[in-house]
Amino acid sequence: MRAADVVTALALILVGVIVIVDVLQLGIGWGLEGPESGFFPFWLAVAMVVAALAILLQALRQATARPFVTAAKLRPVLAVLAPATAMVVVMEVLGLYVASALYMAFYMRWVGRHPWSTIVVLSVGVPIVTFVVFEKWFLVPMPKGPFEAWLGF
Amino acid sequence: MGFENLFLGFSIAITPYNIFVAVIGILLGTIIGVLPGLGGANGVAILLPLTFTMPPTSAIILLTSLYWGALFGGAITSILFNIPGEPWSVATTFDGYPMARQGQGGQALTAAFTSSFVGALFSIVLITLFAPLLAEIALKFGPPEFFAIQLLTFSSFVGLGGGNPLKSLVSILLGFILAAVGLDIVTGQLRMTFGFTELMKGFDFIVAVIGLFGIGEILLSVEDGLHFHGARTGMKLAVVLETWKVLPRYWRTFVRGAFIGFWMGFKPGGATPASFMSYAFAKRFSKRADRFGKGEIEGVIAPETAAHAAGVAAMLPMITLGIPGSPTAAVMLGGLIIWGLQPGPMLFKEKPDFVWGLIASMYTGNILGVAMVLAFVPLFAAILRIPFAILTPLIVVVCAIGSYAVHNSIIDVWYMLIFGVVGYVFKKLDYPLAPLVLALVLGDLAENALRQSLIMSQGSLGIFFVRPISGAIMAVAVFFFLLPVLTPWWRRRRQGTPPPVASTAARH
Numbered sequence: 001m002r003a004a005d006v007v008t009a010l011a012l013i014l015v016g017v018i019v020i021v022d023v024l025q026l027g028i029g030w031g032l033e034g035p036e037s038g039f040f041p042f043w044l045a046v047a048m049v050v051a052a053l054a055i056l057l058q059a060l061r062q063a064t065a066r067p068f069v070t071a072a073k074l075r076p077v078l079a080v081l082a083p084a085t086a087m088v089v090v091m092e093v094l095g096l097y098v099a100s101a102l103y104m105a106f107y108m109r110w111v112g113r114h115p116w117s118t119i120v121v122l123s124v125g126v127p128i129v130t131f132v133v134f135e136k137w138f139l140v141p142m143p144k145g146p147f148e149a150w151l152g153f
Numbered sequence: 154m155g156f157e158n159l160f161l162g163f164s165i166a167i168t169p170y171n172i173f174v175a176v177i178g179i180l181l182g183t184i185i186g187v188l189p190g191l192g193g194a195n196g197v198a199i200l201l202p203l204t205f206t207m208p209p210t211s212a213i214i215l216l217t218s219l220y221w222g223a224l225f226g227g228a229i230t231s232i233l234f235n236i237p238g239e240p241w242s243v244a245t246t247f248d249g250y251p252m253a254r255q256g257q258g259g260q261a262l263t264a265a266f267t268s269s270f271v272g273a274l275f276s277i278v279l280i281t282l283f284a285p286l287l288a289e290i291a292l293k294f295g296p297p298e299f300f301a302i303q304l305l306t307f308s309s310f311v312g313l314g315g316g317n318p319l320k321s322l323v324s325i326l327l328g329f330i331l332a333a334v335g336l337d338i339v340t341g342q343l344r345m346t347f348g349f350t351e352l353m354k355g356f357d358f359i360v361a362v363i364g365l366f367g368i369g370e371i372l373l374s375v376e377d378g379l380h381f382h383g384a385r386t387g388m389k390l391a392v393v394l395e396t397w398k399v400l401p402r403y404w405r406t407f408v409r410g411a412f413i414g415f416w417m418g419f420k421p422g423g424a425t426p427a428s429f430m431s432y433a434f435a436k437r438f439s440k441r442a443d444r445f446g447k448g449e450i451e452g453v454i455a456p457e458t459a460a461h462a463a464g465v466a467a468m469l470p471m472i473t474l475g476i477p478g479s480p481t482a483a484v485m486l487g488g489l490i491i492w493g494l495q496p497g498p499m500l501f502k503e504k505p506d507f508v509w510g511l512i513a514s515m516y517t518g519n520i521l522g523v524a525m526v527l528a529f530v531p532l533f534a535a536i537l538r539i540p541f542a543i544l545t546p547l548i549v550v551v552c553a554i555g556s557y558a559v560h561n562s563i564i565d566v567w568y569m570l571i572f573g574v575v576g577y578v579f580k581k582l583d584y585p586l587a588p589l590v591l592a593l594v595l596g597d598l599a600e601n602a603l604r605q606s607l608i609m610s611q612g613s614l615g616i617f618f619v620r621p622i623s624g625a626i627m628a629v630a631v632f633f634f635l636l637p638v639l640t641p642w643w644r645r646r647r648q649g650t651p652p653p654v655a656s657t658a659a660r661h
Contacts, residue, residue, distance in 0.1 A: 001582075004581070008578060008584075030612055033339070037340045040600045041330060045330060048326040051326065052323055068582075073377070077375055079375070080371060081573075096554065107542060112541070114540065126550065140202055140558050143557065143561075
């Protein structure tokens with residue numbers, strides 16, 4: 001827990017410093033039309049660095065035995081996160097409908113070990129319902145790929 | 154007093170189309186409230202892109218109805234599954250779940266829904282009476298007053314939020330910094346884009362809400378491999394009527410809960426402390442205090458009344474001042490801007506049909522809501538019996554669709570994943586997420602108010618303290634910011650012993 005707290009505080013300090021460096025170039029003082037672009041973000045970042053430093057000191061002073069996450073708990077988390085990331089990569093090429101169908105089918109089989117009949121019905125049905133609701137009713141287009149083009153949409 | 158305004162509102166809220174919209178909203182909201190990982194704020198965020206083509210009044214009715222539904226749905230999971238869907242339903246599990254285990258699930262649910270309804274109604278009546286007055290006062294506000302109120306909003310997270318005040322502060326600052334990324338609309342300069350054109354648009358709060366609350370929550374809940382131990386319940390009309398016969402006995406608990414809820418609720422982050430406070434008061438004043446925690450109906454009434462009174466009260470500052478009292482209200486405020494409305498006191502003058510339609514729909518929405526949840530509880534509870542390996546990918550896909558639809562860009566889906574991981578880490582380390590989202594929504598407004606104030610005063614910060622209204626608000630804000638420093642010092646002076654840490658930790 002302590003290590004994670006320290007790492008997060010350090011990351012926040014890093015973000016703060018990057019922001020400070022960037023906005024210094026924009027100017028943080030008084031311009032022709034009042035405060036310059038960097039004025040507000042500069043003081044926000046300074047305050048964040050100070051607060052994160054204080055959190056860092058707090059974290060260093062207290063020792064907790066409780067781990068941030070155990071390997072057993074991290075496994076299911078990554079099992080959600082990794083295929084989800086793969087889905088977004090696939091989405092760039094094949095569109096949202098095919099990507100979400102593949103993702104749902106994969107997860108249901110790999111983690112849930114559900115029978116293929118359930119998997120096919122759900123992973124085909126959900127994208128079709130999504131298509132009708134978004135593209136037809138509300139006219140909100142989703143990313144489409146070669147498969148939808150082949151179907152003529 | 155303009156009762157004709159309220160009639161105008163009802164004439165808008167009770168059209169068949171708007172009633173239909175409200176029913177759909179409540180239905181979806183209750184489902185969202187029951188599902189793990191989805192709650193009021195990200196439910197509203199996911200549906201927001203669908204409302205872009207709707208008339209604004211119907212759109213806000215859809216989103217507020219969704220919010221009422223989500224509030225009701227939270228009670229179902231708390232009582233039947235011992236899973237608080239939202240932080241303010243934690244106190245409901247104390248007595249609700251034991252009741253359900255003892256076969257009194259029907260009574261507990263009836264009590265919870267009825268108390269929610271009473272609490273909500275109390276706050277709506279107060280909103281009807283006070284919102285026009287507050288808006289009238291707010292019309293005289295200039296930029297310094299608005300900035301002072303925003304500061305007050307954030308100071309109350311630091312001073313009253315519980316938990317580590319430094320972490321609340323960092324959440325707020327990070328939210329403001331993320332809001333500042335992209336084009337600076339005043340000077341036209343690019344800020345913190347580091348040469349990436351993708352960063353020019355900045356970070357959309359909708360995507361942040363979906364990632365932080367939706368994906369983050371899912372990651373957190375799969376950790377324990379979610380096995381729901383649900384208590385089964387049948388909802389019979391006889392049980393409902395029987396419970397209603399008993400409830401009037403607890404009128405004191407209702408009144409106390411409603412007042413605590415409203416009072417805490419129109420300040421941000423108030424619903425959770427309100428529900429705990431109401432529970433603690435009920436226990437203290439009850440003749441059956443020893444039964445609390447073992448399945449006492451009063452222990453369900455108290456937190457539910459307060460949480461809903463607070464949830465509704467959070468709408469008051471949103472419609473009158475343009476400052477949201479909760480993350481969900483913040484997302485709705487973002488919706489207002491997208492629909493082309495300027496949130497704030499001018500709404501009452503310029504768009505009375507919108508404001509009063511919204512207020513009237515709060516009455517109709519809650520009446521419809523309580524009837525619907527009472528009728529369909531078994532149906533909603535059945536959702537949680539869907540296997541977890543089916544629900545999880547479904548929720549992730551819904552979140553991805555919602556994120557993409559905001560700007561029709563896949564980069565937002567990537568942001569959603571990143572925000573999801575950040576949400577997971579922050580939640581585990583007790584960084585509060587609500588202030589981050591509020592800061593992200595209010596970032597531009599706050600910065601503009603600050604800049605305009607400084608232009609008025611030619612760079613002097615004194616302007617916030619010399620104007621009477623903003624000075625008074627600033628004084629309270631500074632007091633809240635200092636509260637985490639003052640409280641331990643005060644305790645030490647009074648007792649001469651180190652303060653117990655448990656009192657603040659218990660709020661989580």
